[in-house]
Amino acid sequence: MITNKLKLFVKELIGKSIAINNNVKTFTKNKLYIFSFHEITDNPSFFQKRNHLFVTKKVFKKQLDYINRLFKIIQPSDLLLNTNIKNSALITFDDGYVNSFKYGLKIMTKSKITPIFFLNMSAVKNKTPLLPASLEYLEAHYNKYDHFIDEFNLNKPISLSIKPPQFQKFEKYIKLNKKKINSYQGKIISLDYLFKKQSHCNFYIADHLYEHYNCLSLTQKELIHLCKKNLKILKKFKNHINIFSFPNGVPGKCFNKKNVNWIKNLNYKKVLSNGNTANPDNIKFLLDRISLNNNDDTFNKFLFKIYQSTKRIN
Numbered sequence: 001m002i003t004n005k006l007k008l009f010v011k012e013l014i015g016k017s018i019a020i021n022n023n024v025k026t027f028t029k030n031k032l033y034i035f036s037f038h039e040i041t042d043n044p045s046f047f048q049k050r051n052h053l054f055v056t057k058k059v060f061k062k063q064l065d066y067i068n069r070l071f072k073i074i075q076p077s078d079l080l081l082n083t084n085i086k087n088s089a090l091i092t093f094d095d096g097y098v099n100s101f102k103y104g105l106k107i108m109t110k111s112k113i114t115p116i117f118f119l120n121m122s123a124v125k126n127k128t129p130l131l132p133a134s135l136e137y138l139e140a141h142y143n144k145y146d147h148f149i150d151e152f153n154l155n156k157p158i159s160l161s162i163k164p165p166q167f168q169k170f171e172k173y174i175k176l177n178k179k180k181i182n183s184y185q186g187k188i189i190s191l192d193y194l195f196k197k198q199s200h201c202n203f204y205i206a207d208h209l210y211e212h213y214n215c216l217s218l219t220q221k222e223l224i225h226l227c228k229k230n231l232k233i234l235k236k237f238k239n240h241i242n243i244f245s246f247p248n249g250v251p252g253k254c255f256n257k258k259n260v261n262w263i264k265n266l267n268y269k270k271v272l273s274n275g276n277t278a279n280p281d282n283i284k285f286l287l288d289r290i291s292l293n294n295n296d297d298t299f300n301k302f303l304f305k306i307y308q309s310t311k312r313i314n
């Protein structure tokens with residue numbers, strides 16, 4: 001806890017010195033910054049707290065203000081243009097948590113910001129809990145969990161290495177405990193809400209795989225199957241945009257070049273990762289994102305993240 005506070009204090013100090021010693025616009029002017037969020041809530045679930053997946057309403061408003069101060073916020077469809085976009089930002093959300101729509105979208109619509117929500121339709125349509133939340137819950141509550149994990153001989157973290165035939169062994173337990181796991185995880189948006197709001201033009205929805213598997217642990221056949229299953233539902237919506245975001249998203253850990261090519265062959269227009277770097281342009285097929293969490297709650301800490309992401313560009 002103390003080290004965490006110390007880290008944040010150091011980030012604040014470095015951010016302050018960046019603000020004093022640099023003309024921020026000079027290091028941001030030629031780049032595209034895509035931000036990723038999960039849930040916007042003042043009452044995060046256990047899972048969201050444990051994995052830093054939430055931002056409070058107050059902090060979210062501040063972060064949008066910081067982004068607005070430094071960048072021009074573009075429309076998701078601008079990402080697909082062949083003209084190069086500079087000094088710009090785009091807002092995205094993964095997993096489709098309910099309050100990122102209820103609160104987040106309300107705040108963004110007021111500021112005329114159009115985000116993309118990347119969704120796992122298995123969670124949206126069938127209320128099946130997401131794979132990472134299910135595994136965390138199983139680890140704490142299912143007495144046969146360790147036995148299965150030993151038998152599978154998987155590397156940790158399990159949520160990154162588990163394969164579909166292995167995860168399916170837990171299917172029965174997950175079904176029986178669906179309500180409890182969903183409350184541990186946090187509520188996901190309903191299909192009904194998405195259908196009702198699809199014509200408002202204030203958000204887009206896109207593919208985050210039918211189920212939240214780590215792409216690096218999938219075969220090409222499994223990945224194609226999970227993409228097609230998700231797209232079949234997503235394509236029914238007027239506000240669907242043909243972009244894919246890798247679950248978990250860390251380059252090297254969660255996907256590799258081969259996975260990017262599999263996605264490219266499925267005719268997606270862009271694929272997004274989560275490696276915390278700024279993009280030199282919007283032309284490349286693979287674009288990276290910077291995740292913001294509730295600790296990025298001052299302009300100096302935000303600036304520290306931006307500065308780091310810009311340095312990582314090479």
Ligand SMILES: [Zn+2]
Nearest residue numbers: 094095247248
């Ligand atoms: Zn995700």
